[in-house]
Amino acid sequence: MKIGHKAKVMIAASLLSCFVGASVFAATYKPITKVTYFGTKTSAISSAVAIPKDVASFWTSGTVPPVLNKDGQTVYERYGNTQAQGEGILKGLEAQLKEQGLSLKDVTYLRVYVAPDAELGGKPDYQGWFDAYAKYFNTKGNPTKPARSTVGVQSLVNADWLIEIEAFATYPMPKK
Template structure:
């Protein structure tokens, strides 16, 4: 009764109601499905194109920045540091993405954890322009599939040159993991 005398009956009723609401909210939170409590990465897919227009990463994720990766040698009999040694754009993109996948695995992540990708491409000497269709063919083997539907944001740039004169492509990514 001392409590009621100190704050009054009306305030005591409001206090009890607020405590009751707090207990109800806590019970609802604790009994929610496991996935409802987790903050997940949210991807906003582009219409009719296999990239995300935006990706939201909530607090609590570790960010992984991978350096640019080019292709491994595809033809060991070809002259080193030449296009013949590394192959066409599609072959190089597939190789670079394979290297990225391996690096992510070493960091306990997967291609589905990639949230941002920059693709640097030089003009194919045969056509005089970057081979965007070759990029897309290899890219779509890893992203936007039934097995791996998570799409990163992505930009593709034509650049004057890459560090290795045999490379047509260099790819850098940012990934996140919980």
């Protein structure tokens, strides 16, 4: 099959733009040498986190709240409100991370699902979650501000659960 002159020019122009784009990217790319958090000082969370390519990571599945009182008559007696459930989950994540040689200081991202709370007229208690978060992150003891998504959902697997959290952490860089 013969390729016409116009087609050859278009192919050459496309290839040239790819090479120019790649060289511009290569000229501006700065290798990431440590986990770096981005965002404003006034925000409780980071807007982004850069992770070097050779850093190992640890991801948890959706973690749910611990039972506070198995004989409780209400969701709040069994598991607590959103804040109590969030605190229970973060405490559990802290223990799970410790087993891996990590801590909450190594968390780079949280994905949080918040379900409707009957006490709030069926609206998710975002403030309860934010208050739980504030006890564990962006504090004097743990200044880490992970990137985070908080999503309101219709329900979770157990009707008593008001919150579920996934955590992503990175292992510290080896000393060179």
